[in-house]
Amino acid sequence: MIETELSRCVQAFMPGASGVSGAAKLSGGASQETWRFDIVHPDGDVGAILRRSPKGYGAAPGRAAGLDNEAVLMRLAYAAGVPSPEVLHVLTPADDLGTGFIMRRVEGETIARKILRDADYAEARPRLARQLGGIAGRIHGIARDALPDLRKMTSTKEIAEIAREYHSFDWPRPVFDLALRWLSQNDPGPSAEVTLVHGDFRNGNLIIGPDGVRAVLDWELAHLGDPMEDLGWICVNSWRFGEIDRPVGGFGAREELFAGYEAAGREVDPDRVMFWEVMGTLRWGVMCCGMMQRFRAGPDHSMERAMIGRRASETEIDLLRLLAPRGA
Amino acid sequence: MQDEPTPTELVKAVADFLRNDIAPLLSGHQAFKLRVGINALDLVVRQLTQAAPAEAAEQVRLKEMLGEDGALLELNRVLASRIADGSVGLETAGLKEHLWQTTLDKLAVDQPNYASYKREAGRGRDDA
Numbered sequence: 001m002i003e004t005e006l007s008r009c010v011q012a013f014m015p016g017a018s019g020v021s022g023a024a025k026l027s028g029g030a031s032q033e034t035w036r037f038d039i040v041h042p043d044g045d046v047g048a049i050l051r052r053s054p055k056g057y058g059a060a061p062g063r064a065a066g067l068d069n070e071a072v073l074m075r076l077a078y079a080a081g082v083p084s085p086e087v088l089h090v091l092t093p094a095d096d097l098g099t100g101f102i103m104r105r106v107e108g109e110t111i112a113r114k115i116l117r118d119a120d121y122a123e124a125r126p127r128l129a130r131q132l133g134g135i136a137g138r139i140h141g142i143a144r145d146a147l148p149d150l151r152k153m154t155s156t157k158e159i160a161e162i163a164r165e166y167h168s169f170d171w172p173r174p175v176f177d178l179a180l181r182w183l184s185q186n187d188p189g190p191s192a193e194v195t196l197v198h199g200d201f202r203n204g205n206l207i208i209g210p211d212g213v214r215a216v217l218d219w220e221l222a223h224l225g226d227p228m229e230d231l232g233w234i235c236v237n238s239w240r241f242g243e244i245d246r247p248v249g250g251f252g253a254r255e256e257l258f259a260g261y262e263a264a265g266r267e268v269d270p271d272r273v274m275f276w277e278v279m280g281t282l283r284w285g286v287m288c289c290g291m292m293q294r295f296r297a298g299p300d301h302s303m304e305r306a307m308i309g310r311r312a313s314e315t316e317i318d319l320l321r322l323l324a325p326r327g328a
Numbered sequence: 329m330q331d332e333p334t335p336t337e338l339v340k341a342v343a344d345f346l347r348n349d350i351a352p353l354l355s356g357h358q359a360f361k362l363r364v365g366i367n368a369l370d371l372v373v374r375q376l377t378q379a380a381p382a383e384a385a386e387q388v389r390l391k392e393m394l395g396e397d398g399a400l401l402e403l404n405r406v407l408a409s410r411i412a413d414g415s416v417g418l419e420t421a422g423l424k425e426h427l428w429q430t431t432l433d434k435l436a437v438d439q440p441n442y443a444s445y446k447r448e449a450g451r452g453r454d455d456a
Contacts, residue, residue: 172408
């Protein structure tokens with residue numbers, strides 16, 4: 001039972017803690033798990049989250065930054081004023097819990113449809129696009145020399161990786177070829193400034209409260225690269241959940257995102273943002289196809305995976321809207 | 329020849345049973361999974377009833393545009409490779425209209441509630 005190891009662990013790093021209660025697994029694949037639990041403490045219980053690779057799953061898959069790096073990045077982001085859960089403890093071998101870290105639990109909503117529709121968030125919604133611009137600006141402003149060792153990514157490398165993955169499926173999708181051709185011909189090349197890029201800055205990885213953004217989560221895809229990538233990714237139509245005329249996550253206009261970014265003392269290159277929006281749309285489409293491949297290969301023969309495979313066509317219509325709009 | 333009812337009728341009957349009689353009994357993760365399952369059955373019904381005419385029209389367009397004959401998958405392979413090598417592009421007569429029509433036909437089966445689809449399907453074909 002994980003509570004035994006967790007109890008020993010919290011007693012070792014938090015003075016006064018007597019144990020844990022209510023441990024429950026929130027999500028988990030084979031290589032990464034998320035657990036929620038409460039640290040029992042005489043001054044009041046502390047809500048906590050464990051993010052870990054269980055024992056025997058030490059190696060991070062392909063693009064992942066690694067859990068130790070995620071903990072370092074979250075601490076840097078917290079220090080830079082990015083809404084971020086406080087990292088309480090990075091697991092050591094003595095904890096006997098695998099690799100990963102424990103953070104303070106942040107209450108709020110991550111489900112985009114609720115954030116976009118529920119009355120609780122009505123006051124926050126019109127402010128979110130600008131707020132996200134400011135947050136992205138602070139992420140990109142973190143000093144390079146403070147960063148851990150991260151994967152370096154350029155637009156040219158990303159095009160090649162997506163093309164390779166698409167071709168590995170051996171299922172022709174002419175719209176994807178059109179997008180790949182456009183990306184190659186409009187590749188802006190290496191950006192003048194290379195910064196920390198969150199890599200998955202979008203609805204679903206944000207905890208939102210009635211007061212606005214409370215935390216940016218999931219630094220698994222963080223890397224060094226073109227800061228405009230994060231601004232393009234959050235504009236991908238797939239994260240607008242029906243609010244297609246509000247490009248920034250269904251919350252607001254690109255101009256609001258850009259204004260927040262510039263207010264954080266940074267410059268926007270709208271052409272690069274557009275390039276990364278096209279790239280992001282294609283990337284999500286290729287990820288949907290990958291879900292279908294994993295569904296077919298098993299062993300996780302789940303309906304959800306199968307049905308996500310059938311969502312690749314959503315990105316085809318979005319790519320056509322971007323690259324070959326009708327009536328134009 | 330197989331007997332009746334047809335696959336469409338059978339799948340539709342199962343989907344309706346799950347939607348009307350079983351869904352109200354469930355909550356939480358099981359309810360979510362059931363909804364995904366019902367969506368899958370609805371998709372199958374749409375594919376069984378709508379895909380054949382759409383794919384026949386797609387094949388006719390591809391034959392004409394590529395000047396080649398073959399199975400739908402093969403013709404799509406040819407189109408994909410010609411777009412990739414640049415010999416066919418948005419300036420090619422018929423390509424844009426073909427990609428739009430093919431994509432709209434796919435979305436009508438896959439995800440007719442997707443907002444981009446609803447917007448574009450409502451525009452009609454004339455301004456393609």
